[in-house]
Amino acid sequence: MPIHIISIKSLDTEGRGVGHLPNEDGTPGKVVFVEGALPGETVQCETWKRKSKWELARTVSLLQESPLRVEPDCPHFGICGGCSMQHLDPAAQVAIKQRVLEDNLRHIGKVKAERMLRPIYGPYWGYRFRARLSVNDVPKKGGILVGFREKQSRYVADMTQCSVMPRHISEMLVPLRELIGSLSIRQQVPQIEVAIGNDRDGLVTALLLRIMAPLTKEDENRLKRFADDHDIQWWLQSKGPDTITLFYPAGNKLKYRLPEFNVEMPFKPGDFTQVNHHINPVLVSRAIRLLEIEKNDRIADLFCGLGNFSLPIARHAAEVVGIEGSEILTERAKESALLNGLEEKTRFETRNLFEMTVKDWIGLGPFDKVLIDPPRDGAAAVCQSIAELGKHQEALRPRRIVYVSCNPSTLARDAGILVTEGGYRLHLAGVVNMFPHTSHVESMAVFERMD
Numbered sequence: 001m002p003i004h005i006i007s008i009k010s011l012d013t014e015g016r017g018v019g020h021l022p023n024e025d026g027t028p029g030k031v032v033f034v035e036g037a038l039p040g041e042t043v044q045c046e047t048w049k050r051k052s053k054w055e056l057a058r059t060v061s062l063l064q065e066s067p068l069r070v071e072p073d074c075p076h077f078g079i080c081g082g083c084s085m086q087h088l089d090p091a092a093q094v095a096i097k098q099r100v101l102e103d104n105l106r107h108i109g110k111v112k113a114e115r116m117l118r119p120i121y122g123p124y125w126g127y128r129f130r131a132r133l134s135v136n137d138v139p140k141k142g143g144i145l146v147g148f149r150e151k152q153s154r155y156v157a158d159m160t161q162c163s164v165m166p167r168h169i170s171e172m173l174v175p176l177r178e179l180i181g182s183l184s185i186r187q188q189v190p191q192i193e194v195a196i197g198n199d200r201d202g203l204v205t206a207l208l209l210r211i212m213a214p215l216t217k218e219d220e221n222r223l224k225r226f227a228d229d230h231d232i233q234w235w236l237q238s239k240g241p242d243t244i245t246l247f248y249p250a251g252n253k254l255k256y257r258l259p260e261f262n263v264e265m266p267f268k269p270g271d272f273t274q275v276n277h278h279i280n281p282v283l284v285s286r287a288i289r290l291l292e293i294e295k296n297d298r299i300a301d302l303f304c305g306l307g308n309f310s311l312p313i314a315r316h317a318a319e320v321v322g323i324e325g326s327e328i329l330t331e332r333a334k335e336s337a338l339l340n341g342l343e344e345k346t347r348f349e350t351r352n353l354f355e356m357t358v359k360d361w362i363g364l365g366p367f368d369k370v371l372i373d374p375p376r377d378g379a380a381a382v383c384q385s386i387a388e389l390g391k392h393q394e395a396l397r398p399r400r401i402v403y404v405s406c407n408p409s410t411l412a413r414d415a416g417i418l419v420t421e422g423g424y425r426l427h428l429a430g431v432v433n434m435f436p437h438t439s440h441v442e443s444m445a446v447f448e449r450m451d
């Protein structure tokens with residue numbers, strides 16, 4: 001494959017440097033995405049994939065280095081698909097994510113925030129409290145591998161440590177490989193999920209083992225010994241999510257606490273919880289501040305999950321209606337409301353929000369404010385129906401919408417709907433450094449109704 005010398009102009013959302021092959025007349029030609037290269041650098045790179053409009057290349061040598069380049073912390077960086085930006089100064093990563101957000105809002109939504117919010121920062125390392133690790137038996141790499149997938153590949157990375165997971169999980173990776181390798185069903189364990197809670201006494205670590213065949217007595221004893229040695233809980237899942245059960249030791253203590261709101265939420269591994277436990281309380285506080293809650297407010301929390309925002313909001317508002325697609329999660333949210341003495345101020349229901357209509361809003365009654373925290377697909381039907389509400393029943397339109405997003409392109413699309421069709425203005429937008437060193441862009445936006 002050809003070798004080029006390329007000047008890198010920007011970084012794409014996968015953390016790759018973006019440059020151009022020169023045309024014959026010297027003008028910028030075909031786009032090249034260069035792994036391992038940073039903006040401002042000149043690199044020698046080798047193409048490994050060629051398409052008519054673009055090429056993918058990897059850096060062979062650095063001819064001019066960026067001052068923002070740093071030494072990656074993790075020895076697996078570059079191979080493991082979990083991180084894409086460890087070679088870039090963490091503050092510069094946030095600046096790039098903010099630019100990605102602004103560019104998406106401008107190009108996709110054709111909108112611009114009146115003001116950018118200050119980014120929310122947390123620790124750069126050891127922040128990842130939830131992870132799905134793949135398991136594979138690869139004899140030529142010494143047996144069982146437990147880890148994230150390799151970059152652009154289906155292979156499991158040969159991970160012996162991980163800098164973005166808490167230290168005790170990183171240190172457990174090799175013992176986990178040995179444990180799975182010792183099980184009689186080692187070929188029938190495709191996945192281990194890590195879920196960490198925070199009890200009053202400290203962290204509680206749960207490992208959810210996906211098993212495709214029954215464990216033998218000896219397997220069970222090995223798992224129990226591992227749990228005792230590493231102070232973890234084992235959960236097992238044999239089929240769908242409803243088969244997730246605590247195996248050892250007895251007594252589920254998995255919960256997470258938001259002390260600022262005097263709220264605690266029991267959960268099970270496999271439930272959606274925010275990955276970054278350092279950032280989550282700050283995110284919830286900021287969402288509550290941005291909602292500008294008044295004590296008589298009736299608030300909708302859409303895509304509410306376990307009630308991560310709903311319960312803290314209920315400490316301040318008159319009523320919160322949490323809506324969520326997973327019945328397992330709405331049931332868990334109802335139990336948490338009861339546990340926290342918030343059952344009279346909250347209501348939870350299961351509904352497919354990708355099919356939300358004006359009629360649904362009318363049925364739910366007027367809300368003063370709405371919080372939206374959708375999955376990557378965004379909340380097009382929710383925003384479209386809010387926009388249409390104005391044409392039907394003006395009084396039903398919420399005054400303020402706070403949107404928490406894990407995908408800037410769908411946020412931008414939905415912002416376009418609310419601003420151009422719904423009569424809202426995009427007051428504020430900003431990034432949340434929820435996933436340092438990865439290409440994920442978490443952000444928040446605030447929309448105000450124009451009366």
Ligand SMILES: C[S@@+](CC[C@H](N)C(=O)[O-])C[C@H]1O[C@@H](n2cnc3c(N)ncnc32)[C@H](O)[C@@H]1O
Nearest residue numbers: 272303304305308324325352353354373374375
């Ligand atoms: C980003 S999570 C947010 C959860 C919650 N707000 C939190 O902070 O933990 C998105 C949530 O949307 C839910 N969801 C996904 N598709 C949905 C749909 N079509 N209708 C309603 N909820 C859906 C998921 O189950 C998940 O709980």
Ligand code: SF4
Nearest residue numbers: 074080082083162163
């Ligand atoms: S996810 Fe963990 S193992 Fe993979 S590159 Fe990032 S820090 Fe390293």
